[in-house]
Amino acid sequence: MxxxxxxxxxxxxxxxxxxxxxxxxxxxxxxxxxxxxxxxxxxxxxxxxxxxxxxxxxxxxxxxxxxxxxxxxxxxxxxxxxxxxxxxxxxxxxxxxxxxTVPLDAVPEPPDTQPGAAERMQTHARAEALQAALNELPERQRQAVVLRHIEGLANPEIAMIMGASVEAVESLTTRGRRALAAALGTRKEELGYADER
Amino acid sequence: MPMSDDKHEAARLELFFEAARAHPPEPSAALMAAVLRAAETGQPAPRREPLLARLRDAFGGWPALAGLATAAAAGVWIGTALPEGTIGAAEAGYLVDVAPELAFDLAGDF
Structure with a gap:
């Protein structure tokens, strides 16, 4: 950023x-x-x-x-x-x-009343839901998923950061993604992506 | 899990990753100020050249410094080689201090 x-x-x-x-x-x-x-x-x-x-x-x-x-x-x-x-x-x-597990900050965000607020709130809700699901992942899986899918790094660089092999990184991201999908799948109607794809 | 389900799952997850990228936490003013302050206090002082190099640059390079050294040595020789005894009024008339500020500066070094 x-x-x-x-x-x-x-x-x-x-x-x-x-x-x-x-x-x-x-x-x-x-x-x-x-x-x-x-x-x-x-x-x-x-x-x-x-x-x-x-x-x-x-x-x-x-x-x-x-x-x-x-x-x-x-x-x-x-x-x-x-x-x-x-x-x-x-x-x-x-x-x-x-x-x-460290709780998310308790201070609520002020309500968003600007145009497009509903869409932004949905995006915000997704970001929060993802963070809550990430918090439940084992440490190494969380780190690998964040580096790969949010920071957008390639596996060899992630391997250098984590001091692990590329294969280990691939395995960690695969397991992490699966766990996230399972955790977030239970909330799809609530988070409004069922009707998008 | 069939391949189409995998793709579907990846696409759904990507929505969440996109949302996370769109909502990074903004650093507080206090954090930015603390990091800047730490940089200021932890920043090494600009590198200083050794004394001889600074003198060389101040006088315009090695040839000028060599000339100055020669002139200083000549001054020392003239000073020490002067005949002993008092200088009479007739000789004193020839002693003209052409650069009093230089003589003052050099006085400290000799």
Whole structure:
């Protein structure tokens, strides 16, 4: 996801990080606006909790700044490293929470009264239903499904992030998708997709 | 599960994935501020060249620095090779300080 003023900025992340390490404050700002939303979204999908995802995102970005001067160009993509750090921080949190499923934020969204609100509410309801179903998946399946189907990464990159083989990633995503389909299938009338396909 | 069911299931799930992509959590202002603050405090200072390199650049390169060194050495030699004894009024008339600020700067180094 790109922030509005980042839309036409195709400078590679790694180039900006090198500029940051050399003392370029503008590069830090561009990286912050480009990467923080992505890290937050990934953490939220793995944790299912907004407040905790913000804490993880802050910590992941802090680690990025700390190791900027030691970053070795060409060794790995910055996004791969960041996904891995974010996932590890999320896993640590969930383990510290003794394996309990973290509830979704309790604060309700204000009602949407703009044109097209019904469609947006349906989309929003689907996003929430998916998140609830993701929260019930085993950790590795959830991570693989999120990276493959929401972040849109290819299996070899997911394998690098997860420290697993491509075959293992394929197996995890297949099992994860099946579990999601089973969980969401029970709610299809409620979520309004039965009449769409 | 027959193949058509698999495709159907994938298409239905894709609606949910699309919805999730369309509704990413927006970072709070506090999070963005904290990340920027961490970048500012954790940012290394701009790299500084060593003292000799900075001197070289300030004087316009190695030839200029070599000229300066030669002039300084000559100044030291002239200073130490002056005949001892007091300078009379006649000789004193020839001593003109052409660059007093340079002499002041060099005084600290010698």
């Amino acid at each position: 790109a922030m509005p003023f980042d839309e036409h900025d195709d400078t590679p992340d790694e180039t900006l990080l090198a500029a940051f390490a050399a003392g370029d404050a503008a590069a830090a700002r561009r990286l912050t606006f480009r990467l923080t939303p992505r890290v937050l979204a990934h953490a939220f999908r793995l944790l299912g909790n907004r407040a905790e995802a913000e804490e993880v995102a802050q910590e992941a970005m802090l680690r990025l700044w700390r190791q900027a001067s030691e970053w070795r160009a060409g060794e790995a993509r910055l996004s791969t490293w960041l996904y891995r750090v974010t996932a590890n921080l999320c896993i640590d949190r969930r383990r510290r929470a003794k394996g309990g």
